[in-house]
Amino acid sequence: MRILPFVLAIAATGLLAACEPQGTRRPGDLTQSDLNAGRRIVATDPARRQDLLNNCRAGIRMKPERERNNMATLVGVTPAQMPAVFCNRIISAIESGRLTAADLNAAGRGDISRKVLAVVQGR
Known part of the structure; x- marks a missing residue:
C-alpha cells in the first residue's frame, strides 16, 4: 500500500521540522537521535503536535479515494474516520517510542513490518 510510507514520511518530516540534519544519510532517512529530538519538541509544544496531525x-x-478506502479497511474504521484515527495512532506510536527511526525508514521504503501494521490497526 503506497499511502502508509507517504504518511510515515509526513510524520517523520513533521517531527524533524526543527531539527538540524546530522551526518550523511540517504534522502528521507531518519536517525534515531533526530527522531528523539523531534519527539521532545512535539511533547513540549502542543501546537507543533497539532500541526503534525x-x-x-x-x-x-x-x-485518491480508492487508496483512502483501502486504508480505512486496513485501519478498521470508516473512510471518514480514517485520516484522524490513522494519524493519531502513528504519531502516538512515534511519541511513545513504540516506532523507531528504523521502523519509519523501512516503512518509507515500502517494507511494512508487523509492528507498524499493529500500530496502524490499533493493536
Missing part, C-alpha cells in the same frame, strides 16, 4: 490528515485526504 493536521499535515498528516491533509496528506491522506490528497490521496
Whole structure:
C-alpha cells in the first residue's frame, strides 16, 4: 500500500521540522537521535503536535479515494474516520517510542513490518 510510507514520511518530516540534519544519510532517512529530538519538541509544544496531525490528515485526504478506502479497511474504521484515527495512532506510536527511526525508514521504503501494521490497526 503506497499511502502508509507517504504518511510515515509526513510524520517523520513533521517531527524533524526543527531539527538540524546530522551526518550523511540517504534522502528521507531518519536517525534515531533526530527522531528523539523531534519527539521532545512535539511533547513540549502542543501546537507543533497539532500541526503534525493536521499535515498528516491533509496528506491522506490528497490521496485518491480508492487508496483512502483501502486504508480505512486496513485501519478498521470508516473512510471518514480514517485520516484522524490513522494519524493519531502513528504519531502516538512515534511519541511513545513504540516506532523507531528504523521502523519509519523501512516503512518509507515500502517494507511494512508487523509492528507498524499493529500500530496502524490499533493493536
